Amino acid sequence: MDDLEEFRRRGYAAIDWIIEYRRRLEELPVRPAVDPGWVRSRLDRRLAEHPQPFETLLGDLDRTIVPASTHWQHPAFFGYFPANAGVHSLLGDLLSGGLGTQGMMWSTSPAMTELEQVLLDGFAAALGLDPGFTFAAGGGGVIQDSASSAVLAVLLAALHRTSDGAWRTSGVDGRERVYVSTETHSAVAKAVRVAGLGERALRIIDVDQQTRAMSPAALEAALRADVEAGFRPVLVCATVGTTGVGAVDPVRPIARAGRAHRAWVHVDAAWAGVAAICPEHRALLDGVESADSISTNAHKWLLTAFDASLLWVRDAAALPAALTITPEYLRNEASDAGTVVDYRDWQVPLGRRFRALKLWAVLNGVGLEGMRAHIRGHVAMAEQLAGWARDDPRFALAAPPSLALVCLRVVTGAGPVADDAATRAVLEAVNASGAALLTHATTGDRYLIRVAIGGVATEQRHVVKLWEALQAAATTVLAATPPTAS
Numbered sequence: 514m515d516d517l518e519e520f521r522r523r524g525y526a527a528i529d530w531i532i533e534y535r536r537r538l539e540e541l542p543v544r545p546a547v548d549p550g551w552v553r554s555r556l557d558r559r560l561a562e563h564p565q566p567f568e569t570l571l572g573d574l575d576r577t578i579v580p581a582s583t584h585w586q587h588p589a590f591f592g593y594f595p596a597n598a599g600v601h602s603l604l605g606d607l608l609s610g611g612l613g614t615q616g617m618m619w620s621t622s623p624a625m626t627e628l629e630q631v632l633l634d635g636f637a638a639a640l641g642l643d644p645g646f647t648f649a650a651g652g653g654g655v656i657q658d659s660a661s662s663a664v665l666a667v668l669l670a671a672l673h674r675t676s677d678g679a680w681r682t683s684g685v686d687g688r689e690r691v692y693v694s695t696e697t698h699s700a701v702a703k704a705v706r707v708a709g710l711g712e713r714a715l716r717i718i719d720v721d722q723q724t725r726a727m728s729p730a731a732l733e734a735a736l737r738a739d740v741e742a743g744f745r746p747v748l749v750c751a752t753v754g755t756t757g758v759g760a761v762d763p764v765r766p767i768a769r770a771g772r773a774h775r776a777w778v779h780v781d782a783a784w785a786g787v788a789a790i791c792p793e794h795r796a797l798l799d800g801v802e803s804a805d806s807i808s809t810n811a812h813k814w815l816l817t818a819f820d821a822s823l824l825w826v827r828d829a830a831a832l833p834a835a836l837t838i839t840p841e842y843l844r845n846e847a848s849d850a851g852t853v854v855d856y857r858d859w860q861v862p863l864g865r866r867f868r869a870l871k872l873w874a875v876l877n878g879v880g881l882e883g884m885r886a887h888i889r890g891h892v893a894m895a896e897q898l899a900g901w902a903r904d905d906p907r908f909a910l911a912a913p914p915s916l917a918l919v920c921l922r923v924v925t926g927a928g929p930v931a932d933d934a935a936t937r938a939v940l941e942a943v944n945a946s947g948a949a950l951l952t953h954a955t956t957g958d959r960y961l962i963r964v965a966i967g968g969v970a971t972e973q974r975h976v977v978k979l980w981e982a983l984q985a986a987a988t989t990v991l992a993a994t995p996p997t998a999s
């Protein structure tokens with residue numbers, strides 16, 4: 514069925530289309546103004562019975578898909594966290610598809626397995642992780658599809674280990690406890706649910722009101738009380754760079770407390786962890802050497818298209834011990850000999866993509882120095898934006914700036930309720946203009962604007978424009994805010 518010459522023609526046209534799209538991105542509104550159902554109403558309900566010219570598909574992309582897309586690669590996309598889809602990673606993805614291998618086991622693609630091992634060992638060193646996380650030292654890394662899958666996988670390993678294997682045969686017993694903070698990503702709560710522990714297993718630890726970082730003393734107290742009451746600590750999740758305000762939990766004392774009670778200690782550094790590739794940000798990962806696992810996403814801020822979440826564990830046997838099931842049709846000599854890594858045992862699904870190739874392509878295209886420059890550029894832009902906000906009485910920093918995340922609040926002088934309303938109004942005004950996309954969070958119950966800088970095309974001038982839009986919106990909103998205390 515495959516016509517390779519037709520593929521060549523269509524392939525070049527696809528690359529050309531991507532180039533033109535990326536070139537004109539800046540002129541597009543970041544978020545589309547479409548009503549629900551608009552896209553469905555424009556698409557032909559009848560599926561094509563016969564081949565169509567590729568231009569038909571590209572035309573539909575231009576007329577229907579692009580106008581109804583939120584442009585995550587837009588230089589003025591400052592929402593959530595960045596989802597870098599750098600062009601080098603696109604080539605890696607294409608080559609991965611070209612090879613079309615299934616890397617579930619070493620024997621089904623030795624190259625996929627071993628390239629992934631080499632890259633994960635290399636990135637462990639580049640991030641300054643303890644050598645104990647490398648294959649050479651009995652640990653190892655794996656590329657998961659997402660940080661959510663990574664935490665689910667380590668939760669399963671933790672259930673196995675902390676039950677001395679009983680979980681594998683008998684399942685959960687209702688005594689399991691998992692420790693997070695009020696700021697921990699919901700992926701952990703989801704993993705707890707998926708693993709069948711029930712929400713009762715989740716212990717939510719208080720954070721410091723100022724820094725929003727988990728309180729090690731509160732964690733220690735909860736662990737102790739639970740153990741005394743007959744519960745079993747399974748997993749403690751520390752976060753380096755929380756999703757709300759980029760807070761950094763004190764990993765070392767958290768890990769100490771977790772280990773003292775035999776819990777698995779996981780560090781979720783999904784967004785911020787990659788910054789440790791810069792020596793000046795290494796301290797972010799202080800204490801991770803005493804954790805059992807750490808994950809960070811190359812697909813947020815490291816130029817690599819979704820999906821590529823890097824997960825390291827200190828014990829290479831831990832995930833397979835929990836997850837290996839070998840039906841006869843998967844048996845092979847290499848696995849039986851125990852001399853190879855079978856990544857199917859490090860994740861929930863059996864099949865797996867050649868994700869390492871896109872990371873390799875990014876290294877090939879920009880090198881570690883290019884990655885560092887990418888991170889440093891955004892951190893500098895964030896520092897500048899934070900400085901402008903500090904100097905403007907209409908704004909306040911809602912949290913200390915964290916790497917390239919700046920959290921802002923509008924100051925009305927009329928109290929917190931009015932401030933929250935004004936902050937929300939400013940965010941909505943900037944988003945409605947289409948000039949930038951911002952999202953919000955709450956800390957405690959205060960509303961704040963998150964400015965997450967980090968796009969592959971974001972330059973200083975885009976941050977300048979954003980600041981101008983924020984100032985203009987604040988002027989309008991404050992003029993409409995009564996100066997009475999609320």
Ligand SMILES: *Cc1c(COP(=O)(O)O)cnc(C)c1O
Pocket residue numbers: 594658659660661662698700752754755756781782783784810822
């Ligand atoms: C983004 C994020 C996640 C979820 O990442 P996915 O890869 O989309 O699952 C988890 N934790 C933190 C701290 C995050 O910032």
